Amino acid sequence: MGAAVPAGARLFLALTLCLAAGAAEPDGRPAGRKVLPPPSNLHYSFGQLCKLKWTWNPAEGISSGCDLKYCSEILINGIPQDNREWTKKLFREEDVSLNEEVHFRVRSECKSDNTSEPSNWVEIFTPPKGAAGTAAVGINCTWYDLEYMICTWLPGRNASASTNYTLYYWYEGLGNHQQCQNYIYGDNFGCNFSLSIPNSTNVYPTISILIRDNSEEIRPVCANKNPTTIVKPGPPRIVAVSMIKDEIHLEWQKPGTFPAHCLLYQVELKDSKSDSIPPRDVKELTKAQFASVHPNTVYIVKVRARLETTCYSSSHWSDWSEEKSIGENTDFTFYIVLILTIPLTVAVATIILLVYLKRLKILIYPQIPDPRKIIKRMFGEQIEDFQGGPGDDFLNVNKPAMEEEISSLVWIENPESSTPEHEGQERPALQVKAL
Numbered sequence: 122m123g124a125a126v127p128a129g130a131r132l133f134l135a136l137t138l139c140l141a142a143g144a145a146e147p148d149g150r151p152a153g154r155k156v157l158p159p160p161s162n163l164h165y166s167f168g169q170l171c172k173l174k175w176t177w178n179p180a181e182g183i184s185s186g187c188d189l190k191y192c193s194e195i196l197i198n199g200i201p202q203d204n205r206e207w208t209k210k211l212f213r214e215e216d217v218s219l220n221e222e223v224h225f226r227v228r229s230e231c232k233s234d235n236t237s238e239p240s241n242w243v244e245i246f247t248p249p250k251g252a253a254g255t256a257a258v259g260i261n262c263t264w265y266d267l268e269y270m271i272c273t274w275l276p277g278r279n280a281s282a283s284t285n286y287t288l289y290y291w292y293e294g295l296g297n298h299q300q301c302q303n304y305i306y307g308d309n310f311g312c313n314f315s316l317s318i319p320n321s322t323n324v325y326p327t328i329s330i331l332i333r334d335n336s337e338e339i340r341p342v343c344a345n346k347n348p349t350t351i352v353k354p355g356p357p358r359i360v361a362v363s364m365i366k367d368e369i370h371l372e373w374q375k376p377g378t379f380p381a382h383c384l385l386y387q388v389e390l391k392d393s394k395s396d397s398i399p400p401r402d403v404k405e406l407t408k409a410q411f412a413s414v415h416p417n418t419v420y421i422v423k424v425r426a427r428l429e430t431t432c433y434s435s436s437h438w439s440d441w442s443e444e445k446s447i448g449e450n451t452d453f454t455f456y457i458v459l460i461l462t463i464p465l466t467v468a469v470a471t472i473i474l475l476v477y478l479k480r481l482k483i484l485i486y487p488q489i490p491d492p493r494k495i496i497k498r499m500f501g502e503q504i505e506d507f508q509g510g511p512g513d514d515f516l517n518v519n520k521p522a523m524e525e526e527i528s529s530l531v532w533i534e535n536p537e538s539s540t541p542e543h544e545g546q547e548r549p550a551l552q553v554k555a556l
């Protein structure tokens with residue numbers, strides 16, 4: 122019978138047998154059907170990082186006509202999962218999360234033999250280590266450019282503030298598991314490790330991530346990730362932007378080591394004055410051009426990349442590239458601002474000049490009456506006696522002369538410094554005087 126029946130049908134038969142037997146036991150067993158002996162000495166061990174391995178000894182006293190298979194299943198937190206398996210092997214290995222209660226059970230079954238009943242289940246329980254609520258939560262890993270992986274997580278609600286989570290990783294073919302060294306402390310905890318899986322087989326192995334603390338209190342937690350679902354390209358780099366007549370030509374560099382046909386780009390061209398043009402999709406190529414752009418406008422361009430789902434089952438957009446601007450802004454507002462600032466600057470300069478000249482006069486002027494001062498000093502005492510202090514005398518004598526000098530300078534300096542535009546300059550100058 123065995124050879125003639127297709128594998129799928131056999132599996133179906135096995136499944137129905139397994140289920141039917143489960144439903145029938147323990148009471149309604151038809152007389153004459155022998156209950157098989159169960160496997161013995163079931164125990165578990167921890168394998169690589171997130172793997173749990175159960176082993177057992179063969180059931181004894183099985184008749185030679187029995188095609189013996191071991192039917193096993195795993196219950197998580199007491200809930201049966203859809204994971205029954207039939208095997209002739211004496212072990213089963215599975216990825217587990219380590220922060221849940223795991224029940225494993227196995228029994229003997231004879232296939233292609235309807236004269237025997239499956240054995241009773243043999244069961245073993247693996248409790249999680251550490252305290253509830255201390256395991257890291259929200260583990261999120263992203264594989265950048267097929268080069269490095271960054272995983273982030275949050276501390277468990279019951280974990281103490283001093284918890285020092287450490288990340289370990291492993292995948293089939295790596296040999297020993299590795300410890301991540303480059304931790305990131307921000308809003309989330311994180312770690313960055315280089316990860317380049319050889320792509321010879323074209324099928325990436327599952328990556329096991331274990332986050333734990335050396336303290337027994339903290340519950341370890343495992344996350345198993347399919348790398349192709351978490352790949353994210355880095356941002357493309359714009360290498361050339363040019364405007365030829367009314368066309369913008371843009372060229373960028375492909376991120377990472379992805380084959381060109383695996384990449385899809387989105388280019389965004391934004392007009393600094395008005396609305397933005399909808400982003401344009403570009404396949405495979407690393408260049409784009411935009412026709413009939415306005416010549417007197419500044420445009421801002423940026424690019425981002427995504428992987429084709431035919432290559433990787435990941436649809437993360439990369440971050441946007443650095444923005445580049447292109448085009449000349451011959452906007453009249455610039456000139457208007459310029460026209461307004463020139464006279465204003467001249468006016469301010471005039472004030473500064475006036476203040477400066479005033480100070481200069483104070484410094485220079487005393488040199489002119491110097492001979493008089495000398496004479497005054499010569500007859501010092503007598504003049505002092507009948508005119509009051511020498512300081513008062515000095516100020517009284519000089520003040521009118523100084524003012525005259527300055528006001529004459531204002532009217533001389535103003536037309537002199539004014540260059541082509543008369544009207545624009547005089548107004549601010551007058552305003553300043555009024556102030």
Ligand SMILES: *[C@@H]1O[C@H](CO)[C@@H](O)[C@H](O)[C@H]1NC(C)=O
Nearest residue numbers: 151153154233234235236237
């Ligand atoms: C066992 O299966 C055979 C056919 O495969 C059938 O003839 C026989 O009646 C079955 N016996 C029982 C006890 O179900």
Ligand SMILES: *[C@@H]1O[C@H](CO)[C@@H](O)[C@H](O)[C@H]1NC(C)=O
Nearest residue numbers: 252253254255277278279280
């Ligand atoms: C934190 O610990 C308490 C008591 O140990 C427990 O009842 C609670 O469920 C834990 N919190 C979480 C989020 O597991």
Ligand SMILES: *[C@@H]1O[C@H](CO)[C@@H](O)[C@H](O)[C@H]1NC(C)=O
Nearest residue numbers: 259261262263273353437438
């Ligand atoms: C995980 O991180 C990536 C990269 O930062 C982000 O795009 C994604 O939305 C995150 N996913 C979740 C479920 O937080």
Ligand SMILES: *[C@@H]1O[C@H](CO)[C@@H](O)[C@H](O)[C@H]1NC(C)=O
Nearest residue numbers: 283284285286287300301302
């Ligand atoms: C946390 O763990 C890392 C890696 O094991 C270690 O280098 C660091 O010193 C630890 N920090 C504290 C505060 O224990």
Ligand SMILES: *[C@@H]1O[C@H](CO)[C@@H](O)[C@H](O)[C@H]1NC(C)=O
Nearest residue numbers: 269270271303305313314315
């Ligand atoms: C992660 O590491 C890679 C190289 O190992 C580096 O290029 C990248 O900038 C790092 N990222 C962060 C966020 O630290």
Ligand SMILES: *[C@@H]1O[C@H](CO)[C@@H](O)[C@H](O)[C@H]1NC(C)=O
Nearest residue numbers: 319320321322323378379380
């Ligand atoms: C493997 O990656 C290299 C670059 O890292 C690439 O040149 C090669 O085409 C890739 N091979 C396959 C089968 O994807």
